[in-house]
Amino acid sequence: xxxxxxxxxxxxxxxxxxxxxxxxxxxxxxxxxxxxxxxxxxxxxxxxxxxxxxxxxxxxxxxxxxxxxxxxxxxxxxxxxxxxxx
Amino acid sequence: xxxxxxxxxxxxxxxxxxxxxxxxxxxxxxxxxxxxxxxxxxxxxxxxxxxxxxxxxxxxxxxxxxxxxxxxxxxxxxxxxxxxxxxxxxxxxxxxxxxxxxxxxxxxxxxxxxxxxxxxxxxxxxxxxxxxxxxxxxxxxxxxxxxxxxxxxxxxxxxxxxxxxxxxxxxxxxxxxxxxxxxxxxxxxxxxxxxxxx
Numbered sequence: 001x002x003x004x005x006x007x008x009x010x011x012x013x014x015x016x017x018x019x020x021x022x023x024x025x026x027x028x029x030x031x032x033x034x035x036x037x038x039x040x041x042x043x044x045x046x047x048x049x050x051x052x053x054x055x056x057x058x059x060x061x062x063x064x065x066x067x068x069x070x071x072x073x074x075x076x077x078x079x080x081x082x083x084x085x086x
Numbered sequence: 087x088x089x090x091x092x093x094x095x096x097x098x099x100x101x102x103x104x105x106x107x108x109x110x111x112x113x114x115x116x117x118x119x120x121x122x123x124x125x126x127x128x129x130x131x132x133x134x135x136x137x138x139x140x141x142x143x144x145x146x147x148x149x150x151x152x153x154x155x156x157x158x159x160x161x162x163x164x165x166x167x168x169x170x171x172x173x174x175x176x177x178x179x180x181x182x183x184x185x186x187x188x189x190x191x192x193x194x195x196x197x198x199x200x201x202x203x204x205x206x207x208x209x210x211x212x213x214x215x216x217x218x219x220x221x222x223x224x225x226x227x228x229x230x231x232x233x234x235x236x237x238x239x240x241x242x243x244x245x246x247x248x249x250x251x252x253x254x255x256x257x258x259x260x261x262x263x264x265x266x267x268x269x270x271x272x273x274x275x276x277x278x279x280x281x282x283x284x
Binding site: 013023045 | 137
C-alpha cells in the first residue's frame, strides 16, 4: 500500500484488466507498473485477477438437460436420414 | 478429443461424437445468441438452428478457421438475424467494479487483498472455487456474461469477440473489466469464507 506519486491504488485497479489485455497506452502501462513495484496490495489484486481469469478458463461445459440433448440428437438423426436418402 | 477428430467421426455417422461436440459448445452458443436476442428460449432456438446449419455445412467445412470460430460465426449471424438488437447500445454499468468503500480518501486500500494462490490450498477447495466461478459467471448481467463466456471461458481473442458481437474492442474490454471484477469479488468472498474455517 505504498504511496506512489503517480496513481492511487483505486486508480491502479481500474487499469488492471486492460493491462492484462495488453491494451494500455505505454504511458499508463509505465505508471501502473511503477505503482505495482511499490504496492504489495495492488500486486495481490493483479494476481487475484490473473487467477480469476485462469479459473474462468477452467470452467468446463455445463450439463445439458436430457430434453435439450435429445432435441439436438434429433437434429443429427435427421441429418443422417437425409444423407442416406440421397 | 479435439474438435476436428470429433468432426471426422460425426461425418462417419457417430452419434456419440455429435453429442460430445454439442455438450462442449451448447452453453456458450446460447450465451453468444443471448447477446442478440431477447429471451433464453429464443437463444436456445438459435443454438439449435446453428447445429442444423453445422450438420448441413459440415462436409464443406475446410478448416480454414478453427471449428470453434466457424461455429460461433454461424451462431452470431443467425442470432443477429433473429434478434431485435436490444444490446446494440452497450450499457455502461454505473457501479464501480471495485467498491469505493475499499479505498480511503487518498485512494489507498483500507484492507489489502490477499493473493488467491495463498487461499486456494487443496484440491477440494479448488473444485469449490471453480463451481463458485461458474455461478458468478452465470449471475453476471448481459452483456457482461456473453463477453466473459466468449473471452475467458472459451478463450477467444478480444478481437474475435468484438467481431462476433459487433462492438468495439474497447467496449469488449469495458465489459470484461466489469465482469471480471464481479467474478473476482465473488471468488474473494468464497475464499475468505473458506479461509476463516481453517
